[in-house]
Amino acid sequence: xxxxxxxxxxxxxxxxxxxxxxxxxxxxxSETRKLCDAAGEKLAAVIVGELPEEELKKVLACGVDxxxxxxxxxxxxxxxxxxxxxFTELCRKYEPSAVMVGxxxxxxxxxxxxxxxxxxxxxxxxxxxxYNPESGxxxxxEPAVGGKMMAVITVPVLRPQVGTIRPGTFKYQPSGERExxxxxxTVNFPVDKIRTRILDFKADELDESLNIxxxxxxxxxxxxxxxxxxxxxxxLAQLLGGKLACTRPVFDRGLLPYQLIIGQSGAVVKPxxxxxxxxxxxxxxxxxxxxxxxxxxxNTDPDAAIFNYCNYGIVADMDEVCDMLIAKLxxxxxx
Numbered sequence: 001x002x003x004x005x006x007x008x009x010x011x012x013x014x015x016x017x018x019x020x021x022x023x024x025x026x027x028x029x030s031e032t033r034k035l036c037d038a039a040g041e042k043l044a045a046v047i048v049g050e051l052p053e054e055e056l057k058k059v060l061a062c063g064v065d066x067x068x069x070x071x072x073x074x075x076x077x078x079x080x081x082x083x084x085x086x087f088t089e090l091c092r093k094y095e096p097s098a099v100m101v102g103x104x105x106x107x108x109x110x111x112x113x114x115x116x117x118x119x120x121x122x123x124x125x126x127x128x129x130x131y132n133p134e135s136g137x138x139x140x141x142e143p144a145v146g147g148k149m150m151a152v153i154t155v156p157v158l159r160p161q162v163g164t165i166r167p168g169t170f171k172y173q174p175s176g177e178r179e180x181x182x183x184x185x186t187v188n189f190p191v192d193k194i195r196t197r198i199l200d201f202k203a204d205e206l207d208e209s210l211n212i213x214x215x216x217x218x219x220x221x222x223x224x225x226x227x228x229x230x231x232x233x234x235x236l237a238q239l240l241g242g243k244l245a246c247t248r249p250v251f252d253r254g255l256l257p258y259q260l261i262i263g264q265s266g267a268v269v270k271p272x273x274x275x276x277x278x279x280x281x282x283x284x285x286x287x288x289x290x291x292x293x294x295x296x297x298x299n300t301d302p303d304a305a306i307f308n309y310c311n312y313g314i315v316a317d318m319d320e321v322c323d324m325l326i327a328k329l330x331x332x333x334x335x
Contacts, residue, residue: 024102024167029062061174074189082189121155168268210259217242223249224278281306
């Protein structure tokens with residue numbers, strides 16, 4: 001078995017639709033740049049197909065040292081067969097130390113597939129990435145045991161270290177373009193070997209009220225919310241010019257749709273103002289709000305974990321506080 005220290009460079013797969021790069025790919029480039037700096041390795045972006053110049057500049061602005069540009073047959077649309085084969089071949093040829101893939105529907109599908117072919121490990125949904133200089137391993141940190149503890153997962157022997165990271169986990173922070181080596185690769189995959197076919201396509205009819213990822217103000221309700229009082233929290237969110245969201249148990253009770261969940265099993269948000277009502281503060285929820293500019297928590301339990309993470313805490317009945325805020329905001333609106 002080859003020594004893990006002989007594997008060099010960290011890769012990020014750049015997912016795109018031919019027009020726009022997925023935000024998660026840019027977020028991963030920014031974060032992996034930090035890992036490369038710590039490890040003394042180079043950052044490589046892997047792009048399959050063509051990208052508009054403006055989108056390519058966004059990628060290069062992350063401090064990319066190498067650009068692996070792939071052409072060939074089998075990549076007309078995203079499919080697990082061709083892409084798994086591609087990354088298996090590229091990794092065997094160039095032997096990167098790590099490959100990061102956005103935790104999109106497609107990324108979650110093909111990343112573990114090529115990792116399995118390379119007989120290495122694949123970690124998913126980490127909330128923090130740390131380079132350990134003593135071991136030379138990347139530490140993938142994520143909530144475990146229902147959010148009661150933080151697990152540190154490593155791939156101590158095998159390479160590359162493969163990880164899929166959910167959109168919104170990290171920030172896109174351009175560090176500036178640098179001299180970049182462009183590597184052209186042609187890898188053909190037989191089209192008749194692709195086991196999936198696109199028969200039809202219809203874009204989602206997006207309900208903007210369910211799109212909380214970029215909301216600047218969020219009112220989040222926890223499991224303490226009652227079905228008959230839910231409308232008032234929606235009203236409060238509207239008065240604030242924000243959006244309503246929830247914790248996983250609220251969805252499990254059938255009160256709000258899945259798209260409104262914040263946390264490990266939902267969305268990662270970065271609002272200017274996040275107000276929670278009846279949220280306990282379990283780590284699997286808190287991981288979704290840590291980059292909020294201002295966190296306000298309302299809970300009757302003075303020992304609730306959420307108070308360890310907020311800027312302002314209110315120990316009071318959530319419905320009463322909500323009613324007071326609605327009354328004040330309504331008065332201001334009428335004035």
